[in-house]
Amino acid sequence: MAVASNFTAPMKEIAAAFERSSGHRVTLSFGSSGKFFAQIKHGAPFQVFFSADRAKPEALEKAGLVVPESRFTYAVGALALWSVRPGYVDDDSARLKKGDFRKLALANPKLAPYGMAAVEVLQNLKLKEATQAKWVYGENISQTYQFVGSGNAELGFVAVSQIMDKGRIAKGFAWIVPGELHDPIRQDAVLLKRGAHSDAARALLHFVRGEKAAQILQSYGYKTLADVN
Amino acid sequence: MSFSEADIAAIWLTLRLATTVTLVLMVIGTPIAWWLARTRSWWKGPVGAVVALPLVLPPTVLGFYLLVAMGPNGPIGQVTQSLGLGTLPFTFWGLVVGSVFYSMPFVVQPIQNAIEALGERPLEVAATLRAGPWDRFFTVVLPLAKPGFLTAAILGFAHTVGEFGVVLMIGGNIPGETRVVSVQIYDHVEALEYAQAHALSGAMVIFSFVVLLVVYGYQRMQAPLGMKYRV
Structure with missing residues (x-):
C-alpha cells in the first residue's frame, strides 16, 4: 500500500486499528505522491494508493491502472x-x-x-x-x-x-486558516488494478471510510468530506 | 530543445553560483592544498580527511548541518545575525557557503597533488636564489603546477553546477536566488513535465561530458609532467 508521506502518522494508527479488527495484514510504504505515481505507472506492486492530492489518482484512473469507481476522498486537509x-x-x-x-x-x-x-x-x-x-x-x-x-x-x-x-x-x-479562504485540500485514494482481487485491500478501503477512521483523522486535524459539505 | 524563461533564469543563476564558488575556492583552497602538500605535521591526516569528507558523505548530511548551523539558533547564524547580515539559508550567499564546503575536495586535491609532484627541489633552488616565499609561490609553484590549478578550477566549477542535495536542503527554491538547474529539473520531474526535464537534463549531460573530456584531454597533454588527477 502506497501512502503519501503527509498521512504517515494517521495511517499507521488506522492500519493498526484495521489489523486488530480484521486480522488482515497491511504493509505500508510512505513517500511522495509524485514518486509513487511514477512507480505505479511503471508497474510497482502496490494494491492501494493514498495520494496527497486528487490529480494523481485521477491521472492513474485515466491511464486505466485503477479499479473503476474506486476513487474517493479519504481526508480533507486543513x-x-x-x-x-x-x-x-x-x-x-x-x-x-x-x-x-x-x-x-x-x-x-x-x-x-x-x-x-x-x-x-x-x-x-x-x-x-x-x-x-x-x-x-x-x-x-x-x-x-x-x-x-x-x-x-x-x-x-x-x-x-x-x-x-x-x-x-x-x-x-x-x-x-478558515476553510473558506481556500479550496478544500482533498486527498484521494484508489484501489489499483493489482489489488482488484484482494479482499484485504477492499476491506481496508471500507474501514478508512468508517467511524473509527474518522475519529483518528480528526485527532490529527484532518476533516472528512462530510464535514466540509 | 527549448528552454522557458524560468529555465534560463536557473541556468544563469547556476553559472553565477559556480563562478563565485570557484573563485572563493581557489583563494581559500590554495593555502590549504599548499599546507597539506608540504607539512609533516601530525594534523595532515585529520585535516585531509575533513577536506575529503564531502566525497563520501551524503549531501543531505552536509545540508542538514548547514541548515542547523546557519539557522537563527546555530553558531554561524548567531555570528551572521550579530553582524547584521541576517541568516544565510534561502539566500544566494548561503548556497555559496554550502557549495564551498561541498566542492572543496575537488579543488584542494588536484592542487595538492600538483604541488606534491613538484617536490622540494625547485623551491630549494629558488630559495638559494634569494626568492622570498611569495616570490617562490608566484614565479615557481604557480607556473609549474598550472595544470593542477586549472584542473581544480574546472572540477570545482563543474561539481558546483552538478550540486543538488545541499541546495535542496538550504535553498528554499527561490527563482533567481536559489533555484538552480538541478532543482529546476527536480521540479519539472515532480510536476510530470518530462519534456522540459529532458531539455535541461540533456544540456547537463552534454555540459558534464564536455568538461570531463577537456580535463582528460588536458591531462594527457600534461602527462609527461607526471601530474594527474582522476575523478
Missing part, C-alpha cells in the same frame, strides 16, 4: 499559519498582514496541494503581491514544516496534521 517564535502568530494573521517578517515558507504550489491552498489564502487576503518576495518553497509540505520548525523561516503555511497531536497544537503558535 492549513495553518505556523511559527515556532512567540509573537508571530497570535490566533490570527496580523503579523502576516503587516509584513513584519523575513521569510514565509510554503510548499511549492506547482507540486503540492497545500502550497496551492496557501497561495489561494494569500490571494484572498490580498497579500500575494506584498509577500511574494519573502516566499521560500519547500519541495513538499514536510520540508516546509522543517523550514519553519528549525526557525529558518519565521512563518509558514503547514498542514494542521503536522502540528496537531491528540487534538491540540503540539509545538509553536498557529492560526488555523
